[in-house]
Amino acid sequence: MTPVKHVSGPAVALALASVDTDQLIPARFMSRPRSQGYGHFLLHDLRRNGDGQLNADWPLNRIEDAKVLVARRNFGSGSSREAAVYALVDAGFGAVIAPSFGDIFQSNCVKNGLVPVRLEDHEVETLIAHLLAEAGAIIDVDLDQQTVRAAGHVFRFSLDPVWREQLMNGWDDVDVTRSFSAQVEAFRARDRARRPWARPA
Amino acid sequence: MANDRVHLKENRFIPLHMPAPRTLFDKVWDDHTIATRPSGDALLWIDRHFVHEGSHHAFRQVAGKGLSVAEPGLTFGVADHYVPTRGRHEPIADPAIAQMVADLSANTSRHGIELFGISDPRQGIVHVVGPEQGLTLPGLTVVCGDSHTSTHGAFGAIGFGIGASEVAHVLMTQTLWQRKPKRLRISIDGKPLPGVGAKDFILAIIAHIGADGARGHAIEYAGSAVRALSMAGRMTMCNMSIEAGARCGMVAPDETTFAYLKDRAFAPKGARWDQALEAWSALSGDAGAEFDREIRLDAAEIAPIVTWGITPEDALPITATLPDPVHAKDPSRAAAIQTALDYMGLTAGMKLSDTPIDRVFIGSCTNARIEDLRAAAGVLAGKTARVPGLVSPGSTAVKVQAEAEGLDRIFIAAGLEWVDAGCSMCVGMNGDLARPGERVASSTNRNFRGRQGPGVRTHLMSPIMVAAAAVSGRLTDVREMLP
Numbered sequence: 001m002t003p004v005k006h007v008s009g010p011a012v013a014l015a016l017a018s019v020d021t022d023q024l025i026p027a028r029f030m031s032r033p034r035s036q037g038y039g040h041f042l043l044h045d046l047r048r049n050g051d052g053q054l055n056a057d058w059p060l061n062r063i064e065d066a067k068v069l070v071a072r073r074n075f076g077s078g079s080s081r082e083a084a085v086y087a088l089v090d091a092g093f094g095a096v097i098a099p100s101f102g103d104i105f106q107s108n109c110v111k112n113g114l115v116p117v118r119l120e121d122h123e124v125e126t127l128i129a130h131l132l133a134e135a136g137a138i139i140d141v142d143l144d145q146q147t148v149r150a151a152g153h154v155f156r157f158s159l160d161p162v163w164r165e166q167l168m169n170g171w172d173d174v175d176v177t178r179s180f181s182a183q184v185e186a187f188r189a190r191d192r193a194r195r196p197w198a199r200p201a
Numbered sequence: 202m203a204n205d206r207v208h209l210k211e212n213r214f215i216p217l218h219m220p221a222p223r224t225l226f227d228k229v230w231d232d233h234t235i236a237t238r239p240s241g242d243a244l245l246w247i248d249r250h251f252v253h254e255g256s257h258h259a260f261r262q263v264a265g266k267g268l269s270v271a272e273p274g275l276t277f278g279v280a281d282h283y284v285p286t287r288g289r290h291e292p293i294a295d296p297a298i299a300q301m302v303a304d305l306s307a308n309t310s311r312h313g314i315e316l317f318g319i320s321d322p323r324q325g326i327v328h329v330v331g332p333e334q335g336l337t338l339p340g341l342t343v344v345c346g347d348s349h350t351s352t353h354g355a356f357g358a359i360g361f362g363i364g365a366s367e368v369a370h371v372l373m374t375q376t377l378w379q380r381k382p383k384r385l386r387i388s389i390d391g392k393p394l395p396g397v398g399a400k401d402f403i404l405a406i407i408a409h410i411g412a413d414g415a416r417g418h419a420i421e422y423a424g425s426a427v428r429a430l431s432m433a434g435r436m437t438m439c440n441m442s443i444e445a446g447a448r449c450g451m452v453a454p455d456e457t458t459f460a461y462l463k464d465r466a467f468a469p470k471g472a473r474w475d476q477a478l479e480a481w482s483a484l485s486g487d488a489g490a491e492f493d494r495e496i497r498l499d500a501a502e503i504a505p506i507v508t509w510g511i512t513p514e515d516a517l518p519i520t521a522t523l524p525d526p527v528h529a530k531d532p533s534r535a536a537a538i539q540t541a542l543d544y545m546g547l548t549a550g551m552k553l554s555d556t557p558i559d560r561v562f563i564g565s566c567t568n569a570r571i572e573d574l575r576a577a578a579g580v581l582a583g584k585t586a587r588v589p590g591l592v593s594p595g596s597t598a599v600k601v602q603a604e605a606e607g608l609d610r611i612f613i614a615a616g617l618e619w620v621d622a623g624c625s626m627c628v629g630m631n632g633d634l635a636r637p638g639e640r641v642a643s644s645t646n647r648n649f650r651g652r653q654g655p656g657v658r659t660h661l662m663s664p665i666m667v668a669a670a671a672v673s674g675r676l677t678d679v680r681e682m683l684p
Contacts, residue, residue, distance in 0.1 A: 033257075034258060085364070174369070200275070
């Protein structure tokens with residue numbers, strides 16, 4: 001995974017709460033292999049009118065090179081589908097800012113180098129107001145300093161230290177875990193003796 | 202989302218010479234911790250891993266690394282998300298769906314993983330099948346690439362959903378890195394009113410704390426009303442823990458749990474059973490074990506609940522009227538209410554029970570167990586549904602049992618369609634969808650926009666409330682139909 005220290009670029013606001021993973025990518029697109037690219041499935045139904053045409057008023061349809069998405073609380077709630085993160089990453093996003101995230105979504109973000117930034121409600125509302133006035137304004141997310149900078153504001157955020165380390169180093173979990181293989185082997189042997197009932201009969 | 206019942210407790214001083222009392226969650230967590238990193242997260246041993254058709258991304262990651270599955274004997278495949286619920290014995294018509302089902306067979310067979318495939322009598326929804334087969338046991342860690350894996354916590358296991366990268370990690374190592382969540386106890390005491398059950402409890406909780414109200418927490422459900430629930434009811438509650446934003450939900454194992462598991466196919470037998478019972482009996486939280494947060498509800502105050510909006514927190518008693526954005530606590534909540542009303546085609550201030558419906562669905566990992574089907578059939582017996590609908594049992598075994606009891610004939614006589622087991626119209630991946638604009642009374646877990654088909658409006662409720670809605674053609678208080 002490529003290390004991420006800094007995400008800076010045009011931002012768009014999604015002034016909605018509880019944008020769930022069914023909105024981020026509807027289930028019907030998930031049977032395709034990732035190699036085909038998931039970017040054009042991002043928010044597929046929400047950003048279209050009833051006739052299937054892209055809604056020109058939708059911020060996401062106006063800013064093509066957006067890197068940062070700002071949304072209201074409970075972003076990415078719902079299903080564990082990592083495809084929701086694939087869709088964001090393949091569409092060019094490097095960071096998502098919201099007051100709260102779905103638990104599994106947040107973890108999926110980190111596995112794919114997408115930075116989930118939690119800010120206070122009022123800070124997010126400030127950013128949304130700024131972006132509604134000026135779609136595509138630049139937002140800067142600095143993982144080292146743990147700051148979000150936009151339009152003269154500086155907001156501090158706190159990311160789980162493990163996730164921050166993983167993002168900034170581009171570490172792959174499997175490689176880290178394999179460095180613990182001796183402990184895993186010892187645990188497995190001890191556990192088989194301790195809990196013989198725990199294996200399927 | 203009133204916080205009047207949320208009590209934050211201070212950490213109490215614990216003398217150093219005494220082992221600190223531990224909660225159920227602490228005990229299972231400690232039992233599975235292989236190593237802890239300085240930053241605080243733990244490498245956990247995983248006891249059961251379920252894969253399904255959607256796991257193809259993860260198998261591709263394993264192939265990409267050139268690795269094999271570390272513990273095929275602890276991994277089980279279940280065909281549920283994409284399987285057709287009709288015409289099981291014919292080839293699958295949709296080539297993309299046929300490919301998903303075939304890929305699961307190929308991936309499980311390549312890695313020596315036992316598969317409950319489309320024509321296996323043990324097939325069904327993974328969260329119904331795991332417990333039914335005795336694969337889910339107290340004190341285990343259970344994961345699956347599906348958010349409703351929290352269901353398995355009903356047995357006193359730590360069960361949670363994971364994304365594709367974590368599925369791949371478990372396949373390759375049988376372990377997972379996790380940050381320890383905080384502990385939240387939700388106690389429900391007292392005796393519920395007739396017509397009120399586990400689905401109403403969990404919807405009431407989500408409405409109370411919000412869809413992200415339990416974020417960062419492992420929930421333990423406790424109290425006399427939870428204790429009195431069957432395993433089916435406990436599974437319904439734990440299932441929707443994710444809809445409250447929790448990592449997982451658990452119920453301490455007891456005689457109800459043990460009686461359910463005895464003699465199940467993969468459950469321990471003989472001396473192993475006795476060893477297991479001893480270990481399981483020690484899992485309940487110690488006296489004085491501290492929770493980071495506590496919430497208490499009175500069962501007698503809970504009415505049958507239905508959702509009216511587009512997140513499970515948009516839930517109200519059936520006797521209520523719809524909220525008005527004018528009275529919302531802040532502009533962003535007002536906007537959320539208006540967005541929900543607009544999508545749902547509803548008007549602020551109208552009575553929920555005046556809402557006509559177009560279709561019903563009884564199914565899903567939340568509410569399609571035999572107890573759910575019996576209860577729904579009890580309401581429908583001798584009556585006719587005013588709207589079309591689908592009944593999909595949670596597993597093939599549940600289907601066989603229901604047919605032996607004649608429940609299928611009650612559903613069919615009422616005018617509903619009785620089909621095979623799978624995730625079906627809860628998520629619609631297999632093509633079981635409602636039509637755009639239709640309003641569905643559904644026993645499922647998510648009322649998200651488009652979840653049951655583009656433009657479809659979903660109202661979540663208990664299976665008996667779905668049955669009542671089918672009979673009257675509108676959202677209905679089932680208590681009017683109870684004897």
